[in-house]
Amino acid sequence: MPEVPLPRVTRLPPGDVLRLGTVGVRTRPVRTVLAALGIAIGIAALIAVVSIPASNQAALRAQLAALGPNLLTVVPGTNIAGGKAKLPPVAVDMIRRIGPVREVSATGETDATVRRTDLVPAQETGGLSVKAARLDLLPVLGGSVRTGRFLDQATEAFPVAVLGARAAQVLGTELRPGLPAPSVWIKDRWFTVVGVLAANPLAFEVDNAVLVGWKAAEKHLGFDGTPGQIYVRADDRAVEAVKSVLGRTANPKSPNEVLVSRPSDALAAQQLVEQAYSGLFLGLGGVALLVGGIGVANTMVISVLERRREIGLRRALGASRRQISGQFLAEAVVLAGIGGGIGLLIGVAATAVYSASQGWPAVLPLTALAGGVGAAVVVGVLAGLYPAVRASRLTPTEALATT
Known part of the structure; x- marks a missing residue:
């Protein structure tokens, strides 16, 4: 008998990957909010710690320009x-x-x-x-x-x-x-x-x-x-x-x-002290972001355990390991992106409110905003990497046999 060629593995378009990645996020809203909260706190802290000193520096420069150095x-x-x-x-x-x-x-x-x-x-x-x-x-x-x-x-x-x-x-x-x-x-x-x-x-x-x-x-x-x-x-x-x-x-x-x-040298020295404290708070924001990433990873591991039958069924229907890992990696990135978006809004609002209370111009450096979004994406990728690999290694029989 002539050999029947195996069908080529098709790649999911980005839109389908994104839809699959939001299944767990949409079906478990409470868990999504709790997992994204750690990311939000970390991103908000990072943005506020960078933006508030920048606002202070802008006010100081304006003040020195008015009073004269x-x-x-x-x-x-x-x-x-x-x-x-x-x-x-x-x-x-x-x-x-x-x-x-x-x-x-x-x-x-x-x-x-x-x-x-x-x-x-x-x-x-x-x-x-x-x-x-x-x-x-x-x-x-x-x-x-x-x-x-x-x-x-x-x-x-x-x-x-x-x-x-x-x-x-x-x-x-x-x-x-x-x-x-x-x-x-x-x-x-x-x-x-x-x-x-x-x-x-x-x-x-x-x-x-x-x-x-x-x-x-x-x-x-x-x-x-x-x-x-x-x-x-x-x-x-x-x-x-x-x-x-x-x-x-x-x-x-x-x-x-x-x-x-x-x-004016005394004001500049005071600014250096405030920058030192800003570095400390930046480190604390990084710790909060790390804890948030661990929370996302933990959420994704639990999601993989709960959805073993779904994984097995998709593998039995022809889904490749790459598609399975892509699905859960996308879900981790979406989850971290939600936290990053919330943290971005909180950080901007905190900077605006605090600057207004001090009479400073609100300065939001583009590097801080872009860095916050980038940090959320990176944390999502790192947090979802292990759960995605673990999900892709499940065989159809192993996953469907789970009680």
Whole structure:
């Protein structure tokens, strides 16, 4: 008899593979949700951990662009005896002579204390200080007045005060339209509050201070006129050059007693710390994703055990091992893809909500979104590989004989 050629094994089109891969997902919705939950948590954590720091960096860049990275500060250090040094009274005028310097202003330290009323004990200062301020301080800092107005020539010699952002919170003092201006007790007299400043991240010492006019501090608070902290705005291209000569210019006799810093560097250092914590949370997100992958693999192994008769019947009807393994591998990828999609939505929503609560622009890097989807697919393939191979190795007789 002539040999009868065996029929060629046909390959399932992708659409049929996908339909077969969704059978277990559609018929067991509760198990699908529970298995996809681990993947969703991992993907959401990965996206949020990448996107939230990116939003913070965007806000920081915008903040530095608005405030200016060209701000330098000059403060007295310690003298040879170990005590606190002093800047010369002419330090501000000397610094102003540096060519690339645009603006210079200063505050002065006083030993006065501030309280809400004279009935509050003198030692309860709330960590606030009283500083003498020059009239050009606010534009040099790039700050703004939240309510009221800043010191001017008409008020600098009188008992008038402007509160930093935190100082206003600690004292519980605010300017309200239509109401008389409040007062605070400084040293031994009342000072009328004429303004409250907006928060300035480059000058936290001003946020924690009550500012009075230079002349008023000399007249009422025993201020000696010595600058305690000098703020310098330099040309953007000459910041480092100006920084290198500020110490010698401010105090030519003892330049080693002068400390020069760049406040924006502190913000950058803070950003590095936050990035370190982001790396930690990224690792935790990876662990959650790994646990989710193990959950998907466990679900697929159980699915193979429960569907042995189905596997045996399909093998008896001519399905190849490749088709069987493709079916269960597709199911694992679909299951992980569902978790990845849910995690993507959760991660995006978490980033948007947290960024809005902090006043940041929501930044969603495409690499993070694409990486989240890719990670879900990879986890699905790895988690479904063993169950798919195990299902493909079942012979028709072995599978159909299962009770």
